[in-house]
Amino acid sequence: MTLLGEKDGAGQPRRPRRVALLIAATVTLALLCCGGGTAAFFFDGLSTDDQALSTYGCGAAGPLPPNGKLPRVGAYGETQIRNAAIIVNVGAKMKVPPKGWVIAVATAMQESALNNLGDLGNRNDHDSLGLFQQRPSQGWGTPKQVRDPEYASRKFYEKLLKVPGWERLALTDAAQKVQRSAFPDAYAKHESDAAEIVNLLADGAARATGGNATLACATMGDIAASGWTAPVKAGVVSGFRTPERPDHQGVDLGASRGDDILAAAAGVVIVSRCDNDSQPPYRCDRDGSPSTPGCGWYVDIMHADNVMTRYCHMLYRPKVRVGQTVAAGQPIGIVGTSGHSSGPHLHFEVHLNGDRSSSGATNPLPFMRDKGAPVGTGA
Incomplete structure (x- = not known):
């Protein structure tokens, strides 16, 4: 997904990591998504890194006692x-x-x-x-x-x-x-x-x-102790920078038209607008298509640690305005198919270091998994 007026990366898009499957059986799907044409991809478009189990549990084993040897963590001895x-x-x-x-x-x-x-x-x-x-x-x-x-x-x-x-x-x-x-x-x-x-x-x-x-x-819809939550309850229908779509800077989550889109974490809205409004005859008050440019109605939210999330293809004008502080799990819009899209879904991106361009994009699946708020696991 490339927003109007933005270059894709710093020239050429970064090539994806080699995709490997965790499961023996693969499912090849043909899907018209985000206007990318008919895209074939493996089961959920997930790589080994996406599906890898974390070394951590979810707290059920309880905290370590404060005695005994403890490791150094970054600057903390x-x-x-x-x-x-x-x-x-x-x-x-x-x-x-x-x-x-x-x-x-x-x-x-x-x-x-x-x-x-x-x-x-x-x-x-x-x-x-x-x-x-x-x-x-x-x-x-x-x-x-x-x-x-x-x-x-x-x-x-x-x-x-x-x-x-x-x-x-x-x-x-x-x-x-x-x-x-x-x-x-x-x-x-x-x-x-x-x-x-x-x-x-x-x-x-x-x-x-x-x-x-x-x-x-945490499961879909829960807010983890880290303060993060999944933006929709839906599976992945197109992955991050797949071989077929190396310039796809997020993941497509197959939510239904009319579903609420939730803020993935607390933050401040920095963008809330139609990405097509400067490109007549394209508009966001109608369904988009593979030939329609841009993100449609979309929102960018800046979170702690200069992490930014992006939510594209909303059905209507977003529910939030620029400068508004939002809470984790707060509805910010409705799933639709405005902009460069051929069917209802949420295009979800995560960017690091405050970099809104494709150069700052990171794979949302491992990022959200590590936050304890996995996306793409369905309802």
């Missing part, structure tokens, strides 16, 4: 990961759902880089101490208490649980409700790393849904 393990274990004991663990770890990453900080003298922010930089003067506890990682974690969770609807909030908003930081947007940049650490320490709990007593892998 064993002592810092042990502090993260304490945060996760306290949350598990309090039966806080795993999304709370991710929020708590991300908060401690921002406040102290997962270090149990003492008094830093002139560098101290007032009387802030410990993993969460809690202030004794503001009622968090005595200096000794807030420097106890278990106590500090428990106090964080107690306040988080009092925030109405915290599980539906974006991570940075939930953290800010607890912390009242002078930098309310700072927590968002730690979201991916916090989910990775929680996955490592708790058997993939950032991919889970449900309360601590009923952890299970």
Whole structure:
């Protein structure tokens, strides 16, 4: 899918990885999709990488105890990961759902880089101490208490649980409700790393849904602890950069006309428009065709960590406007077939590093699987 006015990549499209099948039997389908003509592809167009099982579960095995040797994760050494393990274990004991663990770890990453900080003298922010930089003067506890990682974690969770609807909030908003930081947007940049650490320490709990007593892998329509969800309940009908369609920068999900399209994660709408309006006689108030250019009615959403998602071929004008903040799972449009399309479906893209061009596109299937919000598995 190439939007009007955009070059496909930086010249030639990047060639796809070689497709291999996990199953012995293959199904070759002929499909008119996204205006690509009759495209034959293997079962769901999925590669080995797309279908590979994650090394993580979904949290059911429970978190690791904070004692014993723990690995380094990126910039975080064993002592810092042990502090993260304490945060996760306290949350598990309090039966806080795993999304709370991710929020708590991300908060401690921002406040102290997962270090149990003492008094830093002139560098101290007032009387802030410990993993969460809690202030004794503001009622968090005595200096000794807030420097106890278990106590500090428990106090964080107690306040988080009092925030109405915290599980539906974006991570940075939930953290800010607890912390009242002078930098309310700072927590968002730690979201991916916090989910990775929680996955490592708790058997993939950032991919889970449900309360601590009923952890299970998120399924279609669930919002995982990572904050992501599938945009529609539908199987894949055309894959990402297949040999037949190397310039296909997303996946086509075979949803039905009129189905809701959901925001895959919390974020800010950066595009909401008709991709054909500058190319008469093409318009978005009618069904498209293989000869119609563009994405039709479409939406781009910018999420934490400069991840962008794109939703194409909507039936009507999108339900959201540019600049609007949306929650994970919020309806943003209706499945249709406007633009470069020959039948109702959702064309879904994921872009990294804030790059809206095809150069920034990544395969949505492994990306969403790793977020605990798999797409393409049907209703």
